Amino acid sequence: MSKQEEKKRTSVERYMLKHEIDKLESKKSFNMSTSLVSLYIPPGTRLSDVNSQLRDEYGTATNIKDKSTGKAVQSALSSIMSRMKTISDPGENGIVIFCGITQTNKVEFFLISPPDPVGIKLYLCDNVFKIDHLKEMLESKQRYGLLLIERGGATLATVQGSRIDIIREEESYVPGKHKMGGQSQARFQRLTEEAAQRWYTKITEIMNTVYLDDYPVEAIIVGGPALTKSEFLENKSLDYRLREKVIGTYDIGYRGINGIRELLEKAEDKLSDFELIKERKLIQKFLEHLGKDTGLVTYGEKLVLEALEKSAVQTVIVSEDVDRVNIEIKCDGCDYEITESVKSRDYNEFVKNLSDRKCPQCSNSKLYIENESDLITELNEKAENTGATLEVISTDHEDGAMLYNVFGGIAATLRYKLFDGY
Numbered sequence: 001m002s003k004q005e006e007k008k009r010t011s012v013e014r015y016m017l018k019h020e021i022d023k024l025e026s027k028k029s030f031n032m033s034t035s036l037v038s039l040y041i042p043p044g045t046r047l048s049d050v051n052s053q054l055r056d057e058y059g060t061a062t063n064i065k066d067k068s069t070g071k072a073v074q075s076a077l078s079s080i081m082s083r084m085k086t087i088s089d090p091g092e093n094g095i096v097i098f099c100g101i102t103q104t105n106k107v108e109f110f111l112i113s114p115p116d117p118v119g120i121k122l123y124l125c126d127n128v129f130k131i132d133h134l135k136e137m138l139e140s141k142q143r144y145g146l147l148l149i150e151r152g153g154a155t156l157a158t159v160q161g162s163r164i165d166i167i168r169e170e171e172s173y174v175p176g177k178h179k180m181g182g183q184s185q186a187r188f189q190r191l192t193e194e195a196a197q198r199w200y201t202k203i204t205e206i207m208n209t210v211y212l213d214d215y216p217v218e219a220i221i222v223g224g225p226a227l228t229k230s231e232f233l234e235n236k237s238l239d240y241r242l243r244e245k246v247i248g249t250y251d252i253g254y255r256g257i258n259g260i261r262e263l264l265e266k267a268e269d270k271l272s273d274f275e276l277i278k279e280r281k282l283i284q285k286f287l288e289h290l291g292k293d294t295g296l297v298t299y300g301e302k303l304v305l306e307a308l309e310k311s312a313v314q315t316v317i318v319s320e321d322v323d324r325v326n327i328e329i330k331c332d333g334c335d336y337e338i339t340e341s342v343k344s345r346d347y348n349e350f351v352k353n354l355s356d357r358k359c360p361q362c363s364n365s366k367l368y369i370e371n372e373s374d375l376i377t378e379l380n381e382k383a384e385n386t387g388a389t390l391e392v393i394s395t396d397h398e399d400g401a402m403l404y405n406v407f408g409g410i411a412a413t414l415r416y417k418l419f420d421g422y
């Protein structure tokens with residue numbers, strides 16, 4: 001997968017994670033003892049080290065005073081250890097595992113490949129799963145580029161949520177501006193300006209590599225002394241795609257992490273507006289097509305699925321509130337079947353209640369789940385197969401709420417006209 005594709009997937013991945021977190025949040029240990037295991041494995045961890053730690057913990061669990069708790073911890077650990085055998089590498093973002101005997105009285109196992117790198121190494125037993133660190137990932141949405149540019153040097157950084165990474169620090173040998181007087185002033189100034197332009201070109205070239213290929217960013221904020229910033233942005237060698245992404249410039253007096261922190265502080269409002277604006281733009285584009293009757297949009301679950309099947313969709317826009325699971329239920333004793341939809345947060349409750357329900361057709365047999373699918377996952381798979389993009393939109397803003405309330409939370413822009421009569 002290319003970096004660009006990776007970036008496109010993030011709003012979906014974040015939705016999936018949210019979905020998992022909702023599920024995990026509802027789990028408790030079967031007897032409220034501290035027997036549920038949470039295991040965070042950062043990228044680059046040697047799995048053999050994790051395995052030997054798990055074996056140690058297994059041994060230690062025999063010392064737990066309450067025998068049923070000790071046994072529960074051990075069964076969680078054996079489940080984890082047997083699953084670890086099928087994993088050869090923690091992957092580029094690491095993995096997170098949750099396991100234990102929950103209120104269902106069964107060992108439940110969850111493996112999460114998070115959308116952002118796991119930042120901590122953690123083994124923990126508690127009566128609930130430890131999900132704070134996953135929740136933090138939900139907050140960090142998009143990656144932004146931060147550049148500090150002075151005549152004396154530059155700092156390139158990225159920020160994603162609360163995580164700041166310094167990507168490059170460069171020093172320059174451009175002389176300061178006002179060092180000399182008299183006759184040689186003019187010549188000195190000309191040489192200085194030439195050196196400054198070479199320095200700016202060098203930094204734009206680094207930016208092109210860093211912010212387009214290595215760490216693709218949604219937007220760029222530039223900081224530095226007042227004049228230097230504008231001189232720099234006038235340099236022609238900055239790729240036009242990056243130039244379009246510069247959404248703000250700020251006066252910052254110094255470089256390095258402290259300068260980056262100051263820049264981030266000053267740009268905070270601009271960045272949060274930016275995320276909002278991106279979502280609103282998608283919806284505005286949809287509304288514009290609808291208003292002009294171009295035939296290049298459609299909405300509603302049925303029509304969007306139909307358009308996806310015809311490979312006609314460019315972008316699917318889904319409200320995050322459409323977190324619905326379709327459950328196909330069948331009867332054990334007759335041919336009764338029905339598909340019901342539940343919110344993903346109500347899923348556990350639904351499954352629990354199902355065992356008490358009787359078949360309305362033959363009344364005494366048991367109902368079971370034949371199949372289940374989550375709507376956003378299903379839309380995403382179909383979108384991926386046909387080269388369409390899927391964007392999950394929050395309902396925190398007016399346009400997002402309208403998408404949900406007026407259009408059923410699902411809309412799409414199309415590559416070509418599909419339906420007659422539009």
Ligand SMILES: [Zn+2]
Pocket residue numbers: 331332333334335336359360361362363365
């Ligand atoms: Zn029946």
